[in-house]
Amino acid sequence: MKPEHLQFFIDPNRCIGCQACVQACTECDTHRGVSMIHLEYIERSRSVQTVPVVCMHCEQPTCAEVCPADAIKRTADGVVQSARKPRCIACGNCVMACPFGVPEVYEDRQLMMKCDMCYDRTSTGKKPMCATVCPSQALFFGTREQIEQLRPMSVPTNRFQFGNQSITTQVNMMLPKDGAHQMLVNVTDAMNDQPKARNVSLPVVSADPFAEVEVAL
Amino acid sequence: MATIPTDELNIIQHFGPHLARMSGERLSTAIEPDRLVKTHCCFCGQQCGIQLKVKGNEVIGFEPWEDFPFNRGMLCPKGVKRYLQGSHPDRLTTALRRDPKAEGGFAPISYADAIAKVASEIQRIQNAYGNDAIAMLSGASLTTEKAYLNGKFARVCLKTPYIDYNGRLCMVSAGAGNKKAFGIDRTTSPWSDMVGTEVVWVAGSNVAECSPITTNYIWQAREQGAKVIVQDPRITPIARTCDLFLPVKPGRDAALFSGVLQLMIENGWIDRQFIENHTNGFEQLADYCKQWTPAKTAEVTGVPERSIRLAAEWWGQAKSSFLFHARGIEHHSVGVQNVLGAINLVLASGRIGKPKSGYGTITGQANGQGGREHGQKCDQLPGLRDIANPEHRKYIASVWKIDEKDLPGPGVDAYELMRKIDAGEIKGLISICFNPMVSLPDNNFVRRALEKLEFYVAIDFFLNDTARYADIVLPGSLQEEDEGVVAQVEGRVIKINKAVDCPGEARQDWRIIQDIAKALNRPHGFTFTSPREIFEELRIASKGGIADYSGITYEKIERQFGVFWPCPSNDYKTGQPVPDHPGTPRLFEPGSYNSIAKGNGPFYFPDGKARFNVSEYRAPVDDISQEYPIFLTTGRVVSQFLSGTQTRRIGPLVDQYPEPRIEIHPRLAEKLGIQDKDWVTAETRRGSITLRAMVVTTIRPDTIFIPYHWAGKKSANQLTVSAQDPISKIPQYKVCGCRVKKADAPPSYEGKLEAQQ
Numbered sequence: 023m024k025p026e027h028l029q030f031f032i033d034p035n036r037c038i039g040c041q042a043c044v045q046a047c048t049e050c051d052t053h054r055g056v057s058m059i060h061l062e063y064i065e066r067s068r069s070v071q072t073v074p075v076v077c078m079h080c081e082q083p084t085c086a087e088v089c090p091a092d093a094i095k096r097t098a099d100g101v102v103q104s105a106r107k108p109r110c111i112a113c114g115n116c117v118m119a120c121p122f123g124v125p126e127v128y129e130d131r132q133l134m135m136k137c138d139m140c141y142d143r144t145s146t147g148k149k150p151m152c153a154t155v156c157p158s159q160a161l162f163f164g165t166r167e168q169i170e171q172l173r174p175m176s177v178p179t180n181r182f183q184f185g186n187q188s189i190t191t192q193v194n195m196m197l198p199k200d201g202a203h204q205m206l207v208n209v210t211d212a213m214n215d216q217p218k219a220r221n222v223s224l225p226v227v228s229a230d231p232f233a234e235v236e237v238a239l
Numbered sequence: 240m241a242t243i244p245t246d247e248l249n250i251i252q253h254f255g256p257h258l259a260r261m262s263g264e265r266l267s268t269a270i271e272p273d274r275l276v277k278t279h280c281c282f283c284g285q286q287c288g289i290q291l292k293v294k295g296n297e298v299i300g301f302e303p304w305e306d307f308p309f310n311r312g313m314l315c316p317k318g319v320k321r322y323l324q325g326s327h328p329d330r331l332t333t334a335l336r337r338d339p340k341a342e343g344g345f346a347p348i349s350y351a352d353a354i355a356k357v358a359s360e361i362q363r364i365q366n367a368y369g370n371d372a373i374a375m376l377s378g379a380s381l382t383t384e385k386a387y388l389n390g391k392f393a394r395v396c397l398k399t400p401y402i403d404y405n406g407r408l409c410m411v412s413a414g415a416g417n418k419k420a421f422g423i424d425r426t427t428s429p430w431s432d433m434v435g436t437e438v439v440w441v442a443g444s445n446v447a448e449c450s451p452i453t454t455n456y457i458w459q460a461r462e463q464g465a466k467v468i469v470q471d472p473r474i475t476p477i478a479r480t481c482d483l484f485l486p487v488k489p490g491r492d493a494a495l496f497s498g499v500l501q502l503m504i505e506n507g508w509i510d511r512q513f514i515e516n517h518t519n520g521f522e523q524l525a526d527y528c529k530q531w532t533p534a535k536t537a538e539v540t541g542v543p544e545r546s547i548r549l550a551a552e553w554w555g556q557a558k559s560s561f562l563f564h565a566r567g568i569e570h571h572s573v574g575v576q577n578v579l580g581a582i583n584l585v586l587a588s589g590r591i592g593k594p595k596s597g598y599g600t601i602t603g604q605a606n607g608q609g610g611r612e613h614g615q616k617c618d619q620l621p622g623l624r625d626i627a628n629p630e631h632r633k634y635i636a637s638v639w640k641i642d643e644k645d646l647p648g649p650g651v652d653a654y655e656l657m658r659k660i661d662a663g664e665i666k667g668l669i670s671i672c673f674n675p676m677v678s679l680p681d682n683n684f685v686r687r688a689l690e691k692l693e694f695y696v697a698i699d700f701f702l703n704d705t706a707r708y709a710d711i712v713l714p715g716s717l718q719e720e721d722e723g724v725v726a727q728v729e730g731r732v733i734k735i736n737k738a739v740d741c742p743g744e745a746r747q748d749w750r751i752i753q754d755i756a757k758a759l760n761r762p763h764g765f766t767f768t769s770p771r772e773i774f775e776e777l778r779i780a781s782k783g784g785i786a787d788y789s790g791i792t793y794e795k796i797e798r799q800f801g802v803f804w805p806c807p808s809n810d811y812k813t814g815q816p817v818p819d820h821p822g823t824p825r826l827f828e829p830g831s832y833n834s835i836a837k838g839n840g841p842f843y844f845p846d847g848k849a850r851f852n853v854s855e856y857r858a859p860v861d862d863i864s865q866e867y868p869i870f871l872t873t874g875r876v877v878s879q880f881l882s883g884t885q886t887r888r889i890g891p892l893v894d895q896y897p898e899p900r901i902e903i904h905p906r907l908a909e910k911l912g913i914q915d916k917d918w919v920t921a922e923t924r925r926g927s928i929t930l931r932a933m934v935v936t937t938i939r940p941d942t943i944f945i946p947y948h949w950a951g952k953k954s955a956n957q958l959t960v961s962a963q964d965p966i967s968k969i970p971q972y973k974v975c976g977c978r979v980k981k982a983d984a985p986p987s988y989e990g991k992l993e994a995q996q
Contacts, residue, residue, distance in 0.1 A: 038447035038454055038476035040877045041895055045319040048261065048891070049300060051268045055261050067905070067915065068936050070476045154303045155314040157451035158458060173462055231474065231486045234543060235940045237907050239868055 024099040024144040030153065031169050031178055032074065033196035036160035039063065039072030043152035043161055050151055051142040052104065058137040059152055060123070074161060076152065077102060077124045077137035078182075079192035085116035085125055085136075093134070100192040101141060105134040121184040121209070139192075175199055183208040241668075241692035241708045244337045244344030247951065248991060253343025254702035255329035256883070256995050258890035265299045265323075276738040277304055279725070280318040281380070281718035282880045284602030285310065285452045286727035287318050288800075291719060291738045298325045298719055298738055308800050309430070309727070315451035316878050316892060323889045324717060325739065329701050331714040332743025345702070345712065350744040353711050354751075357669075358758035360694040360710070361397070364667040371647075374401035374656050374665045378672025379409065379603075379610030380881075381748065382723025382735055384773040386606065387621055387780070388749050388765075389671070390614025393647075395639055395764050396756045400650035401665060403617040405673045407653040410607050411616075411967040412569035413600035416578030420586065420850050422835055422843030423785050424623060425608065425730040426563075426599030427591055427826045429803070434459045435595045437557040440468045440550075442581055443492065443567020443973075447476035448877035450565070450601045450728070460561070466553055470495065471567060472872060473902070473944060474937040483549055486939055488541035489870045489974035490859035492568040496580030497854060498536025499551045500587060501528040508555025510589025517840060518586055520851035527853045539856065541939070559595040560588060566603065566874070570972040572860045574964040580854035587851075592827030592841055602728045604881070605718070609726030612786040612804075613777060617650035621777060622784020631784075638780045639764055652968035654679060654961055661688040669755075671698040671715065671748060676705040677882035677950045680959035680970045681925045698751055703884040704950040714745035721747045723770040724796065729824075731801035732791055749773060782808065783834060785843060790820040805834070812838070859974045860962035863941075867923060867976030869907070870942040873955045874973075879948035887948065887995040897994035899949050900933040903979070904940035908932065911979060918982035921945065923975055926957035929986040943979060947972070949995075952988050 039061065047057040060075040083102045086094035093109035094116060096102045105116070105125075112132040116125040125136040140150035144163075148154075153163035162169060169178060178194035183206055195207060243250070264270045272292035279286045288307025292300040301322050303312035334353030338346040348356075364372050375397065377389040386404070393402035417424040433439060433456045446453050454477060461467055469478040470485040470492065478484050487495055503509050504525055514521045537544040554560065562585050568577040582598065590596035602608050613621040614635075621638075624631035626649050636643035651659065657679065659665045668689075679685045689695065689708045697706035698715040706712050719738040726732045741747060746754070749770065756765035767773045771793060782789035789808035796802050802822040810817045811834050827841040827849075840847015863870055878895035880886045887893060901919050913919055915934040920927055921943060930945065930953065938944055945955040960975040 035480060036454075036458055038451065038877075040315050040447065040451050042314055042316045042319055042451070045316040045891055045895075046314070049319065054268050055266050067934060070474060070479050070937055072476075149305075149312075151303075154305065154312045155319060157310075157313045157315050158447065158454040159313070172459065175462055230936070231484050232904065232936070232938075232940050235486070235541060237904075237910055237940045239907075239910055 024101055024139065024141070025147060026099065027165050028144070028163060029166065030076070030139060030150070030193040031162040031196055032076065032193060033160050033162065033173065033176065034073045035196070036158045037072045037074055038158045038160070039070060040157060042155045042157055043074055046151040046155045050140055052138060053135055056128070056135065058135060075122060075124060076161070076193065077139065078122050079139060081190045081192070084119045084121060088115045088119040090115060101139050101144070103141065104136050104138045107133055110134050121182070121187065121189060179205050179207060181206045183210065185210050241689045241695040241710060243707050244339040247707070250344050250702070250707050251992070251996050254345070256887040257329050258893055258995065259323045259327045259888060260890040261323070264294055264297065270294060270299065272299060275302055276736050278719065278736040278738065279733055280314065281321055281324070281605060281885070282317045283450060284604055284607040284728045285450050286605060286725060286733055287314050287452055289314060289318055291322060293738050296739045296742070298322045309729070309731070310452045313452050313455065316895060317880055317886060320889050320891050323891070324885045325719060327701070327888055329888055330742060331700055331702060331712065332745055334714060334744060335702070335712040337710045344707070350746070353713055354754045354758045357696045357711055357713070357755055361667060361759060364693060368666050370398040371401060372664070372666040373397050373399050374660070374668050375399070376653060376656070376668065376670040376673040376675070377402060377404040377615040379404055379406040379607050380605045381610065381672050382721065382725055382770065383606060383609040383613055384723040384770045384777065385748050386610045386615045387613040387777045388752055388773055390619070390621070391639060391764060392752050392756065395641055396759065396761045398645070398647065400617070400647035401656055401659070402615060402650060403653040403656055404610060404615045405653065405678060406604065406607060406611045406616070407968060408678055408970060409566065409603040410600070410611050412571070412574030412578050412964055412969045413564070414611055415575045415967040416582060417600070419575070419852055420579060420582040421827070423826065424611065425804070425826065426597070426728060428597030428599065429729045429731070429824045430456045432595055432597045432825065433457065433561045435463050436460055436465050436559045436561045438466050438468065438553050438560040440470070440554060440560065440562040441477060442470045442562065442564035443569070444563065444565035444601055445471070445473070445475040445477070445567070445874060446601070449603070449875050451877060453601065468550055468553065472870070472939045472942050483546060483553065485542045485546055485550060488939070489872045489942060490571055490862065491540040491856070492571070492577040493573055493580040493854045494531065494536055494539040494856040495542060495547070496577070496584055497528045497531040497856065498533060498540070498547050499554065500583055501531045502533065502548060502551035503555040503587060504528065506551070506555060508551065509587045513589030514587065517842065518849045518851055521587070524583060524851040524853050527855070554584060554588065557588070557590070559593070560590050561597045563599045563601055565601040567973060569600070570969060571974065572962040572964050572971040573857050574969045575966040576854045576856070579852040583851055583854060586849055592825065592829060599728070606725035608728065608730060609724065609732065612726065613781065617652055622781035623786040624784050634783070635780060638776070652963070654963060654968065654970060657685055657688045660691055663691065666692065667694040668692050669696050669698070670705065674703045674705050674882035674884055676708070677947070677954055677956065680956050680972060681961040682954060682956045683926055684961065698748060699884070700745065701884055701888065704882065713751050714743070715751060716741050716745060716747045721770065724774065726804065727801070730803050732788065732796060732804055733801040734793055734796045778808070785835065787834065790817065791822070807834070860971055861924060861960045861975040863976040867978050869977050869979055870939070871921065871923060871958060871975050871977040872942055872944050872973050873947045873959060874944065875948065876946045879946065881948065883948040883950070883995070893995045899930050899946050899953055899955065901930050901979070902933050902935055902938050902944040904938050905934050905936060906940040908934045911981060913981050918985050919979060920982045921958060921977050921979050923958040923960070923977045925960065928952070928955065928957055929982045943977065952986060
């Protein structure tokens with residue numbers, strides 16, 4: 023059992039794209055050699071911003087709901103486990119359905135695998151590998167009190183809106199503290215080019231700082 | 240004869256770099272390690288604590304070491320995958336002899352025969368040309384024990400002044416600037432002082448990629464309200480979210496510092512009382528800065544005037560602050576001037592020697608700090624002593640039990656040493672922990688020089704790109720095969736612990752050095768039986784010096800999670816033994832007593848005062864011109880380390896960023912008809928390179944960037960200029976003029992070499 027008071031927090035604003043999490047994930051005992059973390063540049067041509075994606079561990083996991091083989095289980099501590107090998111038929115329904123894009127089917131082993139919050143570690147009181155090594159602590163594992171004390175400028179949320187679907191998760195996303203939308207992330211809205219009420223209060227070098235540089239050839 | 244014995248592809252085929260990946264016991268989840276060894280990462284100057292999982296004589300994985308206070312379990316990808324360098328297919332397990340007929344150009348020989356050959360060649364060259372015809376290149380990834388031993392070996396055994404080290408490419412501008420301003424060469428404060436400060440100024444440091452753990456400190460400071468200023472020609476990950484970005488033109492840092500200081504002086508944002516009581520030289524500096532009006536500063540530096548004004552306002556009015564810099568401002572022919580410019584901002588603010596305020600340089604290599612303290616530098620003796628100082632010479636000669644007259648004088652820097660080889664003055668070379676064919680600028684010249692050597696012996700655990708030119712290669716030790724101390728970025732001396740034994744005929748480096756001394760029949764002073772014994776002598780040799788380790792023991796290091804030097808064995812004031820001296824985490828505290836000032840003040844000069852120095856701006860050597868109109872700058876990526884001898888052999892790290900690319904802004908790319916991933920040729924007065932383009936808006940449109948970790952035709956240092964700072968002798972890696980065009984054809988290596996080769 024993962025201790026209830028310890029939670030996972032993602033703060034993409036802090037991500038430096040170093041891939042320490044990806045590399046460390048391959049060291050985990052349940053899926054040694056394969057990383058379950060997705061880490062991607064949003065748009066490298068325009069920014070060095072990257073975002074790490076781990077399983078959000080939904081309260082009502084869409085992946086489990088759409089699984090025809092009942093292979094995906096959520097344990098009592100709220101962790102949504104990777105597909106159970108004897109049951110998984112590698113149909114990929116979960117891959118299509120997960121709103122966060124987390125599960126992947128591994129064709130070579132005919133099995134869906136995804137982040138299980140380092141169950142081998144968290145169930146024995148250790149931190150997940152990724153959150154332990156993350157050098158910018160964009161991935162953080164600890165208590166709510168700790169995160170509130172360490173991140174006074176942001177606030178965790180675990181509610182996400184995808185169209186008509188509302189999702190509550192075990193894993194928290196850190197949001198800027200000001201802004202009316204702070205307790206809910208409307209993902210569909212955010213995918214628009216000009217999302218409503220976008221309010222990023224943490225400083226981001228946004229205006230082209232090189233606007234005045236001449237290219238003399 | 241130090242020429243390459245056979246076709247380079249043939250050497251690569253046999254000696255790599257090949258890639259190691261998780262396999263066997265490292266992939267199995269059924270294997271339990273025999274033990275966990277608490278030690279530190281082998282790569283950068285952060286020296287993160289890590290536990291290595293050991294099974295038999297193999298490191299099979301790692302476990303975070305969350306108790307070590309600096310990184311608390313955090314690691315970058317290099318730290319996570321560092322264990323894959325052990326049990327590597329490319330590992331040298333025997334000595335090698337150059338043999339054009341052998342497979343891969345080198346034939347295995349017995350260790351004893353190799354040592355005998357090395358000794359006889361040294362003897363032959365010294366008999367024919369004199370003692371000074373032998374030189375040694377050492378490195379700052381070695382433990383302090385080894386660095387100390389190498390400095391002693393060159394002077395006492397080889398009797399040559401010619402030793403220098405690869406910190407010449409790394410830490411020397413910061414070191415020289417620190418000594419000129421403070422009288423001591425060390426970061427002033429532990430990183431924990433950063434959290435709670437009001438302003439953090441990052442000057443020329445790609446923190447997120449080159450010292451990733453420092454990111455969390457900076458961002459923790461920001462969470463507590465600090466404003467972050469970043470000075471860089473590129474929007475690096477640390478710049479992405481900074482409060483003020485100063486997009487400085489490569490090579491113009493000293494001008495920027497002077498412009499900011501001028502505004503601080505004009506607005507009264509300086510600490511007059513501190514300047515009066517604790518410094519010298521301010522008036523002269525203030526006179527110099529008068530010319531640096533905001534308009535002129537903006538014109539020279541390329542930083543908008545409003546940003547210069549804002550930087551001065553924030554820095555000038557802060558109550559606490561932390562400034563640090565790295566190679567971005569140091570790798571210049573005005574590297575020391577740039578460093579002094581940064582220090583002037585700190586001293587004028589008076590915010591030094593206090594909690595929540597500090598200044599430092601981020602060290603590059605594992606022992607970037609310790610490796611520059613104890614005598615492997617060409618002008619230095621242990622304890623940050625000066626080889627030209629008669630008192631210092633006398634003391635060290637007494638520790639080494641030699642006649643002071645037999646102790647050689649100052650040598651020359653590593654690049655000058657190459658020039659002396661080229662000029663035929665130096666005929667024989669020993670190298671360890673140094674890969675100049677990748678790491679030195681203008682490496683086509685380096686190759687020409689190497690080929691003139693009569694005898695070259697390289698000590699390494701892999702056949703690095705320079706060792707391909709060696710006559711004899713001796714199989715040395717990986718970091719995890721030995722023990723010893725290093726000093727990390729904060730000046731904290733920590734302990735590297737041994738996890739496994741050297742494989743085959745490989746030996747711990749200090750044993751190899753001593754075996755050569757013995758074979759030369761010059762064993763005096765080289766009969767240590769353990770790193771601990773070397774450390775005990777080093778403690779004595781450093782005693783009373785500025786880098787005083789006399790009160791440090793292996794046990795104290797383990798007990799305290801490291802000891803910040805200076806840590807004397809005897810109180811400087813009373814002379815009484817102080818076995819419990821905890822070390823000195825924060826320098827220059829008010830009222831502090833040091834061995835130089837003896838109570839006159841907190842700084843390490845006889846009067847106890849810090850020095851302002853005029854930090855004069857000079858345009859770079861080989862600046863942009865009509866012929867070469869674009870700035871070329873070079874640096875690192877997070878998944879590779881230095882010349883890549885280790886990291887280009889670790890599969891998962893190579894996957895992350897397989898080959899160098901040319902970063903270019905879309906506005907410049909468009910003018911040149913270049914699109915993302917096109918083959919692009921960059922050319923300077925010294926050479927050209929063809930790599931794929933990476934078109935990004937995160938770099939100045941008048942500048943291209945190439946990471947330098949690769950060798951041969953992929954080496955950025957074919958292009959760089961060997962101009963050096965006149966004081967520190969650091970090369971000007973960070974700027975030169977170049978021209979860029981879409982390549983006529985793919986490079987000749989395409990399809991022949993793997994990404995990392």
